[in-house]
Amino acid sequence: MGKNKKKNTVGIAELAASIKGGNATPQKTSTEEAPSDSSNVNSLKRRSTDDADDGGGEWQTIERGRPVKKHKKLPTAESSRYPGISFSDQARLQSKINLASIRDLILYIFADGPSPQWVSVKHRPEFRKVVAIMVPGLEEAMFKPNVDFSTYNQLAPDDAMKRVATSPDDYYPRELKKDALPEPLQPFADIFPHLWPVRAPGDDKYGKLHSPVQAMLTAPLTKKQTEKKGGAKAVSDPQGWTDQRTRVTEFLATAEELMENGFPTHPAMLPKGERREKFQDKEGYVYTRVENLEDGTVPEAGIQQGSITAGRDVYALDCEMCMTGESEYSLTRISVVSWDGEVVVDELVKPDKPIINYVTQYSGITKEMIDPVNTTLKDIQNKLLDLLTPCSILLGHSLDSDLKAMQLAHPFIIDTSIIFPHPRGPPLKSSLKYLASKYLNREVQKGGGTPAGHDSIEDAKTCLDLVKKKCEKGKAWGAGESSGESLFKRLARSGTAYRATAGPEATGGLPTGKTSAAVDWGDLARTTCNAATFTISCKTDADVEAGILRAIRGDPDGLEIPGGGVDFVWARMRELEALQGWWNRNKLVSDDAAGPPLVDADKDEEGDYGGLEQCLTALVQRLQRVHAALPPCTALMVFSGTGDPREMSRLQAMQGKFKKEYNTPGSKWDQLSVKWTDKEDQLLRQAVRVARSGIGFIGVK
Secondary structure, eight states: OHHHHHHHHHHHHHHHHHHHTTOOSOOOOOTTTSOOOTTOTTOOOOSOOOTTTTTSTTOOOEETTEEOOOOOOOOOTTSTTOOEEEOOTTOOOOSOEEHHHHHHHHHHHHSSOOOOSSSEEEOGGGOOEEEEEEOTTOOGGGGSTTOOTTTGGGSOHHHHGGGSOOOTTTTSOEEOOGGGSOGGGTHHHHHOSEEEEEEOOEETTTTEEOOHHHHHHEEOOOHHHHTOSSSSOOOOOOTTOOOOOOOGGGGOOOHHHHHHTTOOOOGGGSOTTHHHHTOOOOTTOEEOSOSOGGGGOOOGGGSOTTOSSTTOEEEEEEEEEEEEETTEEEEEEEEEEETTSOEEEEEEOOOSSOOSBOOHHHHOOOHHHHTTOOOOHHHHHHHHHHHOOTTEEEEESSHHHHHHHHTEEOSOEEEHHHHSOOTTOTTOOOOHHHHHHHHSOOOOOTTTTSTTOOOHHHHHHHHHHHHHHHHHHOTTTTTTOOSSEEHHHHHHHHOBOOTTTOOTTOOTTOBOOOOEEEEEESOGGGSGGGGSSEEEEESSHHHHHHHHHHHHHOOTTOSSSOTTOOSEEEEEOOHHHHHHTOOOOOOSSTTOTTSSOSSOTTOOTTSSSSOHHHHHHHHHHHHHHHHHHSOSSEEEEEEOSSOOOHHHHHHHHHHHHHHHHHTSTTOOGGGOSSOOOHHHHHHHHHHHHHHTEEEEEEEEO
């Protein structure tokens, strides 16, 4: 080693001297022109004259004093260094794997993820690509022997739930044996060794199923990132984002949303008829002078061209409260700010009951401030009734608590906790401090936990700026944002080029980033997939298949996707999901291209995609073609994302209707059209468990 190091050093020194002397190009010297003694440290010649046989001979490229590593040859299937992902029957699994487990496996192979405990990854540096395909609609019951696909979907949704097995060993993978599988699905056994039960993200306590796409494509923040001060990382516009100027009226909460979030009911929110006629005023409450919701609509002729406010008066409101009982809070300060930022109302209020705790560290209110005040809650109510008209919109953060403290109801509400939903869905809500940090890059409520408390004017203006930002950017901006980091961004930032795969541009172990592609239905520029290096929007599963193949191989001319393709591909096939009736039809915006197909071009005369068996056959053939096109040393993952969500959706809609009717003032239990008891609650929990029971397959080409 010492001799070689000396040889290298002297040779470089001599080369530098020759360049300095004017000879910039070292000359090859044949073996006849100089002796082959390895002790001749000044020689730049090669030991062999045959350039073709050794792939360029023994010349070395030196960068920064170090030789650049050459590509290693692709290992053959018989090679001892061929990569693999294997499961041991001796593994002690304690629970099902989840989508985060699959996501972290990808991060482990290609970036900085933790080592998985549920599988063994062999020769990680040899992996060339990873392809992950989501196929909603796949169920474990489909892979059982003697399945009759002609009657498979004839069960009612609640009966279909019984197909999901529940036993202590459910979390262990099931070995795929070709002769034990239904004929359309037998090719799965040629590609994958096991069927894995996979638990979808959700919340059993609240009966919620969270987005499997968000869970898969959002990597948790690293320890270094979470230790950074200054709150949430400021959001930036996704690649290819185009602002869509939107009227503020587009963000008005619906009557259903107001009731679901506990807002005081205004008579105008109720449909005309018996329910509105039986409406009873709540003691102490006042209602703004709005007879019908239509009264707030301003005719287009009366709206200035390009107006964001659509002719409406917009006020941001925030209140501070103090404790007047063990669990009772009363209004002690109210601030109202107009759309142009002018403070319209800012007054202290003396509660009718004695204050037992000023909670100054949060409210900023002290005894000395309240003692000389004579303004009562009734005074504030009268002032707001004069201020708010049918054309007025109130906006704020978790405004239901403010309106309850003021004992006031108004039907036109914009709540920033609703239009900027929590990543894990309701009933969870993001704090105003978090939203300001993430979407406005602003630090607010710095007095929280100190005698300075909160500033209600500052909070009102912050809500106002959040809504203005939303109007400027568009309805999809900031909707469903996760608190983590995009999987695509993590791979681009932390992806590692190992010595086995490093080329002239990277030394082994140097972080260089991994390229990625997202292939899915709809306009990907406005979804979580926008962070991928390349996005391929599709309208059919045939488009998805073609997009995967393009991402794997690259474009022939290399103008967009370079030759050789990308390192990581995420894709989703959705025709089986549509056939099974699993498609989530809750669209973010009316023209959301990611929603169910408006024109079912691929359906046959019977109104389906050829029936379940034909659809599964077509799906398997697509997966076979994708698998055949993969280069060696590629990890392939296929997963359903969720289980059957239909019964869960039905019960959730039933629960929402019950809450709406139950919270209507004057309603009586025996007159409700829907009853929600402990029995229905248990059924919902069971349905959520079924919806969270997905499957997955993992293999290496």
